[in-house]
């Protein structure tokens with residue numbers, strides 16, 4: 001019984017509770033971990049750590065703008081990730097590895113796209129290639 005409960009708890013933890021059906025962790029692993037590393041610690045001197053990063057957990061529009069516009073060596077994800085993907089991945093990044101930033105919603109990202117004038121991504125199928 002206890003084992004079953006543990007299994008259920010693990011399952012529940014694996015199900016994202018945000019941004020519809022998108023799993024922020026898997027978006028991160030596919031699109032971000034190559035540079036920022038699966039543990040969010042990045043590579044000193046090349047890719048900034050997202051773990052323990054005050055910019056990342058600050059006002060949500062700041063990291064979201066970096067994803068929508070790109071910045072320096074950071075790619076622009078506005079044409080490869082949907083608003084739901086961006087909301088989910090940032091919610092994951094802001095609440096993982098000890099980070100304690102708030103969640104982001106899909107409508108917030110959609111509004112921000114208009115603000116920063118990044119075109120809406122409507123491409124249906126995601127290739128997850130950059």
Ligand code: HEC
Pocket residue numbers: 027028031032033034035036046047048050053055056063066067071072073074075077089090093
């Ligand atoms: C090709 C490598 C690469 C990939 C892939 C990548 N990043 Fe970055 N990221 C960078 C670099 C380099 C910077 C620093 C940019 C600069 O110096 O202005 C950065 C900066 C950032 C910042 C700002 C950090 C700060 O302290 O200002 C955030 C937030 C961020 N990335 C999140 C992500 C997320 C989320 C993903 C996946 C959707 C991602 N990155 C994918 C290379 C990458």
